[in-house]
Amino acid sequence: MAWKVIEGNSFGYDIMKQRYLNQCCQVNSVAPSTVWIGLREEIGELVSNSFSYIGDGTSTLFWLDDWLGYLLVDKCGVPFFMRDSLTQTVADYFFEGVWHFTQTFVNSFPQIVCDILLLPIGGKDARFWKPSLQGKVSSVLAFAHHGHKFPRVSWGSWIWEPFIPVRRSLVCWRLLHDRMPNYDRLIRHGLVAPNWCPICKRDAETAEHIFWNCVCVQQAWAIFLTWFDFSQGLQELDIHSFLVAAWNRQLSSQISMLWKAGIINMIWAIWTERNSCIFDSKKFSSKHILQHVKVAFLENDMNFKHLGTMKNAWTDYVVLRNIGVKGRVAPPPEFISVSWWPPITPWMKVNTDGSALGVPGEIASGGVFRDHWGWVR
Template structure:
């Protein structure tokens, strides 16, 4: 950006003062944040969005970091971020007009340019999210002259774990990663048609992603079932990725798991595989087994840590999933 301080560093001989205040040196921080002529505009802008505390930022970079981290509804957030960009553009636009066209800086015109940017967004982009259906969001959108889009009402879904029918053995699996990538941990719980736990496992793996942990959980469950002659295996997971792979018989997995995954897909004669998806609210027993703080191992019985959750599942306890 060709501010006066940078042009001087490149050898241009010009007076280094900002055209708005005609006093302080023209630097990016002074132009866009610290100048006494610009601060009232930022104050008005932050008041529009109910965020006056942002004005305590020492420079424009600190403000941007604080502003981008602020939690807002999807509709307000898009106007907030677009408005910041419009403010910076409008300040630079006014600066150039003052220098080259002998304009006089006008705060009202600067804010008018920002409002025009909001109106253009409203006209040209139809999918700009929803407000939080709160008084605060209503006031923000009214301040900037935008009609609020009410969020749709939430949907409540009842989620329950159901035991398999005999002679099926049902295994619920889950996996997690401590980072992206991070250390992998995964586990699973086998239960019969009465809902009794017939075994559970927890293992760890080197660095990877959460979806890879979900893959490893299914691969391990398959191997355990084969070793114990549970030839009617029902796999249930909260990973749509893994469930989709199994249903499509897809081999599209990371190369380091291709051989093991091929073994799952090419089930031997007499071995039956059934796959279902369950929301995580109903997969709490497997989630407990995937906890990275747990020790590795296979237990051919129910362990104390999952006892309460397993009993809830046996009673077909309903959990509620809320989605929009």
């Protein structure tokens, strides 16, 4: 969206460009809009990583756009107080196929004139983003451009799974980034809201409270964790340390899928139930939360059968029985018959093998020599 604002190639984006950006595509106004604050951070980054291509020159500013790979106002040392008045486009200096410069400009900046004369011109004016071969910003390229700026987190791949609906993962993602619109956060951002938990109506509604510490919510968590035989006490943990402990559990593939989906569905169901308390005046019920989660278990298991099997052990059976899901038994191990024949005397037989940890990577190999009795030599 920030790119479309810079390009200004439609009526709406053109209005935003004229309203919020000056002629150098720099922000000249702060609008009271949360959307605009997000865009504003991106505009400078996009402008500094893009360049203008000259077509007919009608929408490229001669002095203020970087169509030469540098700004002419900087190269020519134009004082800052004069820059806003330099509104001439490239087309003002290039018409009927010929450049029109004053003699003073040519004498003062011969190198710049050479750069301009060597520039190919034709078609329409356009802006190209340097990191892209096509010159356009796509979501994938924008992510790759920004991705390295953010620390890698262990739960990144944990919450985004094909068997979990994205909108539910998103609630978990927002919680982990302290972006849930709970009352405490709304008050911190200057909004008028009641400063109490709509579930227990006692404590302040922080994210930690609503998703973990609230007495009513803890009842639901206690039952959920019993289902999965999670032994650590609720009082010893906060929501973040619980999630880290949850991610590090070693489980069979079927139980792991249900465990992940269950936690994210719990967080989502708590939030849904909390909203029902506020907007539908319903009474909070931990039973409703657990029902939501159990229904989600069945949906998960039905739609993603191919994703895992249980460990053929009593512990997995108990978990599956607790949550009402049928176990998918792991196939029995396959035995492959392997035989070795000794060489005839006086020959030795050598058997070798090797492996590599990636390409390039560490490699190792080994071998064993045996005689006709099978003894190692």
